[in-house]
Amino acid sequence: MIRGPLEYNRLASRDVVAGALKYKNLCGRMEEVSETETTPVKLGVIGGSGVYQMDGVEIVGEHEIETPFGPPSDGLVETRVGERTVFFLPRHGKGHRLLPSEVPYRANVHAMKSAGVTHLLAVSAVGIMKEHIRPGDMVTPDQIFDRTKGIRPSTFFGDGVAGHVSLADPFCDELRQFLAEAARSCSATVHEGGTYVCMEGPQFSTRAESHFYRNAVDASVIGMTAIPEAKLAREAEMCYAMLAMGTDYDCWHETEEDVSVEAVIAILRANAEMANRVVQVAAGLLPEVSSCACLSAARFATITSPEAISAKAKARLRLLYGKYWD
Numbered sequence: 343m344i345r346g347p348l349e350y351n352r353l354a355s356r357d358v359v360a361g362a363l364k365y366k367n368l369c370g371r372m373e374e375v376s377e378t379e380t381t382p383v384k385l386g387v388i389g390g391s392g393v394y395q396m397d398g399v400e401i402v403g404e405h406e407i408e409t410p411f412g413p414p415s416d417g418l419v420e421t422r423v424g425e426r427t428v429f430f431l432p433r434h435g436k437g438h439r440l441l442p443s444e445v446p447y448r449a450n451v452h453a454m455k456s457a458g459v460t461h462l463l464a465v466s467a468v469g470i471m472k473e474h475i476r477p478g479d480m481v482t483p484d485q486i487f488d489r490t491k492g493i494r495p496s497t498f499f500g501d502g503v504a505g506h507v508s509l510a511d512p513f514c515d516e517l518r519q520f521l522a523e524a525a526r527s528c529s530a531t532v533h534e535g536g537t538y539v540c541m542e543g544p545q546f547s548t549r550a551e552s553h554f555y556r557n558a559v560d561a562s563v564i565g566m567t568a569i570p571e572a573k574l575a576r577e578a579e580m581c582y583a584m585l586a587m588g589t590d591y592d593c594w595h596e597t598e599e600d601v602s603v604e605a606v607i608a609i610l611r612a613n614a615e616m617a618n619r620v621v622q623v624a625a626g627l628l629p630e631v632s633s634c635a636c637l638s639a640a641r642f643a644t645i646t647s648p649e650a651i652s653a654k655a656k657a658r659l660r661l662l663y664g665k666y667w668d
């Protein structure tokens with residue numbers, strides 16, 4: 343486990359000097375961190391199944407963005423929601439062309455980062471794993487159980503640069519709370535917290551799997567996209583939270599019909615309308631600046647010595663970590 347030594351190293355070398363925190367990073371350099379460091383908040387929204395655009399907002403323009411990790415799922419749509427600029431990206435592309443396993447997650451998160459997004463809000467359709475959550479309810483999960491198959495690129499590191507970030511709490515608590523408050527003010531039924539199982543798909547669960555997730559994982563919801571999106575948002579130092587929209591009971595529910603695509607699509611439409619309202623209210627609730635720990639989550643992530651990082655790798659990761667390496 344690398345997380346233990348990293349945390350230990352960070353704490354052991356921490357020293358408070360005249361209102362600032364000084365850290366010795368893993369390469370031995372001293373870094374100074376202001377305790378009151380704040381960042382202007384910019385909101386990005388990734389829309390999932392059924393949410394391919396934001397309705398009722400001013401569209402400023404659409405940006406075609408290339409990233410070192412290829413093109414994102416679609417153009418990045420710049421909108422105005424009240425006084426706030428909000429960037430929107432349909433996760434599966436317009437017209438829903440991409441399977442969960444095919445979504446270019448790294449390019450999507452990198453594109454948001456290049457637009458200056460600090461707070462990333464994921465809107466996702468999910469299967470329901472608990473009796474008391476009803477189709478049409480909203481959930482703001484606080485944990486993820488990864489059941490993807492390792493076929494999705496899930497880190498910005500690699501190719502000559504080793505790095506590790508903590509993922510103990512994959513969702514930002516602050517952003518989750520704003521999201522839940524927004525959902526309540528839209529009169530949505532919202533369930534705060536709970537575990538999201540991320541499966542590979544594209545098929546839904548077998549009955550044996552569904553019972554396993556309920557009994558062994560105590561899952562609240564199941565979906566196909568939070569991994570690697572949450573991992574990459576953390577590596578990109580963004581606050582990340584999810585508005586999970588319950589569409590159907592997964593096949594564990596004995597008295598409900600098994601999941602049918604038709605039933606899911608019908609409720610997706612109603613959920614999309616609610617999600618659109620919740621996101622716009624959330625945009626109004628967010629503060630102007632934030633000092634959330636997510637925004638510096640990779641400050642001590644890089645293990646590789648800066649002098650050992652190739653010029654090519656530095657160029658590829660400049661947007662994300664250049665400030666720490668230069």
Ligand SMILES: [Zn+2]
Nearest residue numbers: 514581634636
């Ligand atoms: Zn945060």
